Amino acid sequence: MRQSYSYEIRNQPTALQGLQQELDLTLFADLKHSVLRGTILLVIDELVSNLLKYGFSAAPDQRSYLKVAFDDEWLEIELKDNGHRFNPLLRPEPNLVGQGLSDRQVGGLGLYLVLKMMDEMHYEWIQPWNCLRLRKRINEGCK
Amino acid sequence: MTAKVETVGKCRILRVGGRIDFESALDFEQRINSMMEEDADCFVVELSEVELLSSAGLRVLLSTAKRISQRQASLGLAAPSEVVRQVFEISHFNLLFKIFPSVAEALTALQGPNATIQTDEPAEEASLSETASLAEKTESSAPVAPVVRTPASPEIRGVESSRTPLPPSVPIMRSTQEPPATSPPRPSAVPEPSNGPGTLLAQPPPLPRATQIPTGSRTSEPPVAPPLVPRPEAKYPAQLEVRAEGTSYPCKDGDVIGTEGQLAKAYFRQISNLAPRHLLIGQLDGRWFVFTPKNVQHPFILDGVPLRTGERKFLQFVEHQAEFSGHVFGLRLVQEQPKEGLFSRIFGRKKQG
Numbered sequence: 001m002r003q004s005y006s007y008e009i010r011n012q013p014t015a016l017q018g019l020q021q022e023l024d025l026t027l028f029a030d031l032k033h034s035v036l037r038g039t040i041l042l043v044i045d046e047l048v049s050n051l052l053k054y055g056f057s058a059a060p061d062q063r064s065y066l067k068v069a070f071d072d073e074w075l076e077i078e079l080k081d082n083g084h085r086f087n088p089l090l091r092p093e094p095n096l097v098g099q100g101l102s103d104r105q106v107g108g109l110g111l112y113l114v115l116k117m118m119d120e121m122h123y124e125w126i127q128p129w130n131c132l133r134l135r136k137r138i139n140e141g142c143k
Numbered sequence: 144m145t146a147k148v149e150t151v152g153k154c155r156i157l158r159v160g161g162r163i164d165f166e167s168a169l170d171f172e173q174r175i176n177s178m179m180e181e182d183a184d185c186f187v188v189e190l191s192e193v194e195l196l197s198s199a200g201l202r203v204l205l206s207t208a209k210r211i212s213q214r215q216a217s218l219g220l221a222a223p224s225e226v227v228r229q230v231f232e233i234s235h236f237n238l239l240f241k242i243f244p245s246v247a248e249a250l251t252a253l254q255g256p257n258a259t260i261q262t263d264e265p266a267e268e269a270s271l272s273e274t275a276s277l278a279e280k281t282e283s284s285a286p287v288a289p290v291v292r293t294p295a296s297p298e299i300r301g302v303e304s305s306r307t308p309l310p311p312s313v314p315i316m317r318s319t320q321e322p323p324a325t326s327p328p329r330p331s332a333v334p335e336p337s338n339g340p341g342t343l344l345a346q347p348p349p350l351p352r353a354t355q356i357p358t359g360s361r362t363s364e365p366p367v368a369p370p371l372v373p374r375p376e377a378k379y380p381a382q383l384e385v386r387a388e389g390t391s392y393p394c395k396d397g398d399v400i401g402t403e404g405q406l407a408k409a410y411f412r413q414i415s416n417l418a419p420r421h422l423l424i425g426q427l428d429g430r431w432f433v434f435t436p437k438n439v440q441h442p443f444i445l446d447g448v449p450l451r452t453g454e455r456k457f458l459q460f461v462e463h464q465a466e467f468s469g470h471v472f473g474l475r476l477v478q479e480q481p482k483e484g485l486f487s488r489i490f491g492r493k494k495q496g
């Protein structure tokens with residue numbers, strides 16, 4: 001059975017905290033599987049924190065809509081925002097191979113983690129909205 | 144996020160639980176700083192109860208590892224939950240860190256198998272009693288209690304033979320002889336050339352080869368401390384520059400790092416939780432210093448030690464490393480060359496007397 005949850009995120013400093021509280025009361029009250037919870041938490045934390053830091057400017061009317069849905073086969077996360085136009089799929093991947101501790105740059109992993117956690121990614125710009133849709137196939141163990 | 148610091152012999156253990164995310168990463172860093180305030184040979188971060196480890200948490204772990212390597216101590220990560228293990232694999236942190244299935248195995252590997260700790264109190268944590276040879280003392284985190292010291296340092300040995308073999312499903316901490324514990328082929332994003340609509344589908348990346356692993360980064364042998372190299376002292380008069388992400392930003396007396404500061408703005412604006420005037424940079428008698436105002440709650444860490452508020456810290460070495468909230472940057476003193484005018488360059492310096 002497909003379950004779906006929708007949230008609105010305002011351009012406010014406490015938006016992420018508020019969203020997490022809402023998630024705990026709704027989605028995570030229903031969803032107990034730790035890996036699935038962890039994936040959703042990570043994706044939302046990275047995307048929304050990135051949006052609040054870089055995507056929004058001072059305009060208070062900027063906002064974002066988040067939708068999380070899952071059934072027996074797929075987890076889907078959709079984020080729509082009217083911040084700066086930004087396609088995360090075009091961001092170059094960090095160079096992680098063959099780097100020792102001293103060479104390794106601190107930072108730059110957030111969006112990379114998100115894209116690697118998910119199986120399908122789709123981005124579209126529909127003026128003035130960035131529309132990002134991510135899908136992940138749910139393993140047997142996650143049901 | 145929850146965190147608790149314990150001391151076992153010469154190791155300090157931070158047991159973390161809950162979510163280490165954008166909001167709580169600074170708290171996580173403060174807990175790690177508390178753990179590192181006391182001198183210790185090894186540090187273990189236990190992660191079994193961690194529900195989320197985001198990139199903000201990874202930043203903190205990476206900068207901690209860099210600081211600990213400068214102190215000639217060792218760091219182990221223990222018992223990561225499945226979600227955390229996935230994050231380690233994607234970020235290749237499993238190739239940078241020593242990761243153990245349990246705290247007991249981390250202690251055995253980092254302290255040596257025969258480390259017998261003399262303590263006044265019996266062990267309190269059931270999970271640590273897995274290692275029968277380790278008597279231990281468990282302490283609360285706040286305030287940080289002094290480390291229980293052994294009469295003599297425990298002998299450090301190779302631990303391959305003594306370690307419990309891992310079940311095949313635990314792809315963590317292998318010796319360098321074994322094939323690397325890599326993640327199964329994961330989908331990778333192949334970006335479209337245009338900025339327009341596009342769908343990315345899963346494509347299995349090539350498996351990393353053994354040659355891609357940094358030498359010595361995944362051995363379970365206790366790390367051999369590199370020889371101590373004296374830090375070069377700065378030669379004054381000198382120019383100070385902030386070095387961040389490959390860019391140098393020249394400093395001047397009165398510069399401010401913080402949300403109100405103009406110095407290296409492009410870099411520092413990425414860092415959340417900075418105070419308006421987080422760090423002041425100044426000169427006194429030609430010598431550079433940094434100063435943290437008293438209203439700053441979380442001072443920068445300079446060369447592994449948190450700066451004290453209300454005190455000037457003079458910069459005496461050519462290179463200093465500063466960090467905050469997982470971001471690391473350098474402060475470098477570049478000796479000023481004596482300026483010579485056109486005539487001096489052509490005819491040589493005017494002789495005194």
